[in-house]
Amino acid sequence: MDERIIDIKHVSKSFGDKNVLRDISLYVKKGEFVTLLGPSGCGKTTLLRMLAGFLQPDEGEILMDGKDLTLVPPHQRRLNTVFQRYALFPHLDVYDNIAFGLKLKKTPSDEIDKKVRKVLKLVSMSDYEDRDVESLSGGQQQRIAIARAIVNQPEILLLDEPLAALDLKMRKDMQIELKEMHKKLGITFIYVTHDQEEALTLSDTIVVMNDGKIQQTGTPIDIYNEPVNCFVADFIGESNILNGRMLRDRRVSFINQEFDCVDEGFGEDVPVDVVVRPEDIYFTTDPARCQFKAKVNSCTFKGVHYEMWVDTESGYELMIQDYDPYPVGSEVMLYIDPDDIQVMKKERLANTYGCKVTGEGKVQFLDTDFECGTEGFQSGDSATATISFKDVELLDHEEDADLVGNIVSILYMGDRYHLTVKTETGENIWVDTNDIWDKGDFVGIKILPESIRLSKSAEGNE
16 A cells, blocks of 8 residues: 555634635645646645645644644755745855755755756756856746755655746646656655646646635546536536436436436436536437537637537537537537546535524525515524525626625536626525626626525525
């Protein structure tokens, strides 16, 4: 069994009233290349800074080789950090930047020289020891920052979006070099990025994070081919994400069509989410193989493939990627293999909130008073308010709104948009709409009285 070098157990962290990390548990094996992947604000850099010792968790513990790191100061931890801003010393040349940590440890001069020249060779900078660091390109400065970090022979190298400041070609070149360095050094890399392609290219293990929680941990192939929820499917690569219904084991319905699949254990006649990657929808000229028909409404050359959007006969829009183009307006026959259909349990079926009945025909949830039918309830009763996604109306003004919020995510479901709106109280409300909004839009939220259904249970959205 592979030995764990890092064990993170139930770690939480808040800044003021904002929960940045929520009950994070994760382990890292020795010699592994692990990437923390997620959008800005998901908590990945905060977790890395805790590993480095720059922050302390509010709850939980972080172990290295089975020993608690809580009271170990950063300079005594057997790890080093490479930052997005390289933090090189401008008054020192390349050699002295790399040798700085060794000199602090009072390492003998001949040993310093041997180690510095070894890492310069490793990062392909052997002829640059006398250069002024400010005369170097961004990629060269990044190599020096990595050399300075590994010259002290850490057991773990932490990398906080180290390639973000580089241009696209240099970033891709450095990805290859980092992968090679990891192989040569044999030490553990823990890498932070929001770049999905970078994570897929570099990692042995990817940890997908969002909103302070781990969404999924797995190999790049697992993360891409077997996403556990809509967020992961949407965040990693391109996806067709669709509402579906699991009819029975190995049989699912979506886009008003039944398909064979390989998934089991969902039950019968159960609402599900379905993911089909664009490259997994195939064109055919054989009517016997055709599962559904569509009309091509756009075709764009993307370099290695064509990206086409098609409208199905049942009113859904799908993205398809193929090496051969099909003309706009052409009628096409399509099929999907059972292995290429990923069925996922729905995270929620409607908006549900714990609420309090405040009077006849009035309830309070999301820190807001709403009118609704309260038959069977008395003032002061606790209840659950349920609102369908389609019954939440978004407005571009506040005057007629019940509350306001910001759109934080948009998921296209083939025939509608599924939006996540974060209210001023920090809680989410989910909306199905055909209207086009942008992420970050400030919106008014309107819920009509007849759209709110009350039940005795007091369980709401997490």
